[in-house]
Amino acid sequence: MKRTDMGILNELSEFITLRMKSFWEPVHDGNWIEHKAHIDYDLWFIQSGTTKITVDGIEHTATPGDVVFFYPGVPYMAATIEEGCRFIYIHFDFGIGEQQRILSDFNLSGIIPKGLIREEATLFGKSFLQSNQLNNMPGNRLYLKACLTAVIAKIIELHGQGRYIGTFTNGRITRKSEKNLDVLQPVFTYINAHLHQSIKMNELAALVGISEKYFIAYFKKALGITPVQYIYQIKMNRARDYLYEKKYTVSTNRRLSRLSRSIHVFQGI
Template sequence: MINDSGYYYTDEGGAKDMQYDILVNSAGHYKLITQQCFETTRPYGRQDYQLLYVAKGSVFFQIEGKLHQVGEGHMVLYHPGDSQYYRYELVDQPDVYWVHFTGNQAETLLSQAGFGKSGIYRTGPQSEFVLLIQNMIQELQVKKCRYLPITNLYMKELIELGARYFSEDEKDRWDSTGFIEKAIVDFHQSYHLPIKVNDYAKKLNISSCWFIRCFKRYTGKTPQQYIMDIRMNKAKELLYSSSFGCNEIAQSIGYADSLYFSRIFKQTVGVSPLAYRKNIRSKHEYT
């Protein structure tokens, strides 16, 4: 069995330390090699939080009295005082990384990131999680200068990345091959060019209706609305920081007709381009 771990506090019952906003007590990596089964039982839990990430295989976790087989790409969170039971079985090839942590802002940081309660959170397979916890283990083992605040920063990053991935699980159903993310990048790079959504969808070998539907589910906007928002934001930047006139700005963001640009800008922003320039420059002149 691989049992690679590093410790700040070594007490098996955990530690409740409020000196830091978040504090990593220990971190580790479990992987069965020949041992058929390994169990952890803590009827009264620990004083700190525990976050486990199933990198490969599966593990049996008991949550609120029910046993769940949790597979690759999931996080499991236990709060202080929660009864803990989990079981590794060799046949399931489990490969798990874990962190015990505490701190005066731990509950707030977890809540803000969407970890509202103890339970199972789907994130998908993410190599970043493995790397972050490996970094924590190494810092806690070697204990070089400033190792503790660095380890704690890794923990904050882990929480935020976890929140990003499990909150995007719903989006993934609408972008299973990554074509929406590619479109977003393309639109940001090519907003100044004439972009026809139908032609763009055709290049992806999908129907324009399906592309528009998936894009809106993912971003909350249609492709055309999204492109227009990019253009209007770029126009605002140029109106504030450049000496370009409306005609030059219109052309630089993809509109051949400056009158059409001015009309769209006023409909979107609420004032004409020239009025916006006057207002924004006046505002920053006195701040």
């Protein structure tokens, strides 16, 4: 995926869901070795010691303050050296609509250096400690989730700016499904260029060389929402931007009215 493609996460932020599944702070001695592949997304916040992580035969080193990002289904071996290690881990799902593996379309899996993510990682560590100490306090779990969201948002931002590129998957798509966003890039580009026109499904399907029926199914499988939902949301985003920038008004500008038109503008569905 190109870095500019990550803008889709901003466009569809209202559809994004994050679900925390488990979290803990294990302490390992110098003899610890782990061979594993996670079934969900996994973040490690290294607190002490040095951790060696080997993926596809390549060894990576994580030190205190670093954040390690694992993708589902990617085998790895982790081990410590003499002094052992301690880290906070959290398993989670992050998706758009019905697609809970949306991040796997981007090259984010790897070790994020502490110098790039210190503020967000520190905030998460404090919220984790608070959550453990005040487990029954209302709002603790929600605050922890908010801090996790900030960490993921920072990783996405760093990647979008070209300041961080994951090294665990070497650019491979790790989803088991062969449906990925890269195939749909011509569709996203076309939609952005024709928002003020009636957009037909058969036109979009032709851009990627598949039938209209299969295109609709493919789109929803890859992105988690239907093409109609996507187009409608992009139109709403542009309408909102125009209003915030005070370039147009609802009552005086016909262009804005056309932009915010409802689903009936679509044909062939």
